[in-house]
Amino acid sequence: MQQEGYQVVTASNGREALFVAREHQPDLIVLDLMMPELDGWEFLRRHRQERNTPIIMLTARIEDMDKVAGLEMGADDYITKPFSPRELVARVRAVLRRLEPAAEKSDLLRAGALELDRAAHTLKKEGKLVELTRMEFDLLNTLMSSPGRAFSRLELLERTQGYAYDGYERTIDVHIKNLRKKIEADSANPLYILTVFGVGYRFNPDL
Amino acid sequence: MQQEGYQVVTASNGREALFVAREHQPDLIVLDLMMPELDGWEFLRRHRQERNTPIIMLTARIEDMDKVAGLEMGADDYITKPFSPRELVARVRAVLRRLEPAAEKSDLLRAGALELDRAAHTLKKEGKLVELTRMEFDLLNTLMSSPGRAFSRLELLERTQGYAYDGYERTIDVHIKNLRKKIEADSANPLYILTVFGVGYRFNPDL
DNA sequence: CGCCCCCGTGAAGAAGTTATGAAGCGCCCG
DNA sequence: CGGGCGCTTCATAACTTCTTCACGGGGGCG
Incomplete structure (x- = not known):
């Protein structure tokens, strides 16, 4: 992501993520569902109460239910492991591009x-x-x-x-x-x- | 899709799809890449020249390159087979919801x-x-x-x-x-x- | 041309809907 | 662990709308 010119901040568990998200107000979040402390679902739920950041979910193995639930929870996309760096970049770009019109349209x-x-x-x-x-x-x-x-x-x-x-x-x-x-x-x-x-x-x- | 209250029209190859899309001007297109006559890629390219309909790509086996290319071509989402009806409905809903604000017209x-x-x-x-x-x-x-x-x-x-x-x-x-x-x-x-x-x-x- | 049926209308009670205060509950923070 | 905040639920009061009814007038048909 950095090579592509994006600024990146990371967190290694849900609680930290909440803190970092508040602090940096990122344009997009890549969210791993498997996290200690506070899992991806819980993070998603809580974070959504504060901001409407686009979110790409990231997980090792998504079952049907999870996919549906994720999309319904308001994730904007997801990727299953394994994935290539190129794919991640492409998806991030796609999501940002998709939301761009909505963003510039007077908030x-x-x-x-x-x-x-x-x-x-x-x-x-x-x-x-x-x-x-x-x-x-x-x-x-x-x-x-x-x-x-x-x-x-x-x-x-x-x-x-x-x-x-x-x-x-x-x-x-x-x-x-x-x-x-x-x-x-x-x-x-x-x-x-x-x-x-x-x-x-x-x-x-x-x- | 019909059970969910959507109106559906279908086409069984790219050439027909172009015709049908012109005729009905659908709100969203679910596009299979493997089609006779004129494949998904070609349809996507040509259709984009006419309208900017949201498109969900549908394919049996997506390689990394294809994913990237698809998203970069301007597809709004894709699904890999096999998928459940629920997932398709959820994705269609998600895409439409995302683009909804632009659509609304008072009748x-x-x-x-x-x-x-x-x-x-x-x-x-x-x-x-x-x-x-x-x-x-x-x-x-x-x-x-x-x-x-x-x-x-x-x-x-x-x-x-x-x-x-x-x-x-x-x-x-x-x-x-x-x-x-x-x-x-x-x-x-x-x-x-x-x-x-x-x-x-x-x-x-x-x- | 006249009778009979159908429609128009006002009023009042019945039914349904919304506004509001207050209580309960869960969650987060200190 | 207690307090505060916000969301939900509940009960009730105030209000709006719907239905019913009865009567009078007008239209259609023989």
């Missing part, structure tokens, strides 16, 4: 007095920073990504927690309530997050 | 001064937002989807509430009434939703 979503920074995972309202939990951020991000489009609670669950989840739909209501408390002037008369009765929620496109 | 139904936005679940009349209940929205959506076609009350019940319903057909009348009050200038002389005496209702196709 700021604006609407009214709101400014959602997807890279920094922060929200500003009238220039002032508003603290959001991961759930709230994901919800707002989803809604603001397609202003006007109505999302069902199930869709929102999927988008915020990944696939194959079958939880209690009403959970969404609670997060919406909390989100409104943070961004709406009058929660009873929302300006940003609108309720679509019998369907779900949508973000006000006329701002 | 609008227009007629006269009406503009029904099925994604947002809203109706605009002369540019002004009109509030619809879920029932009203579903009704109007059904009627406007096939302008001119007469729907019986039973059909409308089925379409708006799902099947296996045996309610009071006249319920529809009430919703039609309310709908007319919202969209017609003169409810007694409807312009949009016409009554078909003894049958049901239909949407005016001449607007």
Whole structure:
């Protein structure tokens, strides 16, 4: 990787990896599933709560289930050992190229007095920073990504927690309530997050 | 794929594939490299000159060189045989999800001064937002989807509430009434939703 | 031309949906 | 090991929508 001009930092177990990832905020992570301390799955889960770094999974022997689970967990690609250096480089390049358009496409979503920074995972309202939990951020991000489009609670669950989840739909209501408390002037008369009765929620496109 | 709700078209060689791809403009292509007439590589090269459809490559035995070449050629992912149906579905989903933000188009139904936005679940009349209940929205959506076609009350019940319903057909009348009050200038002389005496209702196709 | 059936309509109760406060739980950090 | 935070669940209140019903008027058919 270094020969190809990439900067590389390494970690030798999951716990260290979390630390290093926080510190260096890499553009991409090559993740071995077999690690002491805190395995790849656990790392992936925790890391995803903080950032959305592209991840290539790396493992000796992937069974069908693992492949599927990995892709569903949000890995962007994986490689099975043995692999050649060339292949690794090619895959890294492919993933980065693939995500490039999304990255340069303004990472700021604006609407009214709101400014959602997807890279920094922060929200500003009238220039002032508003603290959001991961759930709230994901919800707002989803809604603001397609202003006007109505999302069902199930869709929102999927988008915020990944696939194959079958939880209690009403959970969404609670997060919406909390989100409104943070961004709406009058929660009873929302300006940003609108309720679509019998369907779900949508973000006000006329701002 | 069909069980998962995707529409599928197939081609059994590269030449046919080019034709089919032009015709149907699919959202994604699963491409086998081993094909008669015009192999996968050639198809990929030519197709790329026309469109930028996401492509998942499919092959029995991928050598290192091929992998690298494939990813560099611009395939978005690949699968090696044998693979499970689940894996294919998961990969297709992953690729589509990745590229989704670019795709979304709001589908609008227009007629006269009406503009029904099925994604947002809203109706605009002369540019002004009109509030619809879920029932009203579903009704109007059904009627406007096939302008001119007469729907019986039973059909409308089925379409708006799902099947296996045996309610009071006249319920529809009430919703039609309310709908007319919202969209017609003169409810007694409807312009949009016409009554078909003894049958049901239909949407005016001449607007 | 008149009868009978069908549709339009207002109102009210029934049914369904959302908002909200509070409690429980698990996880992470110190 | 305790505290704090965030996610989920639950119960309930407030609200919106749907269904039902009854009546009056209009349309179609003989």
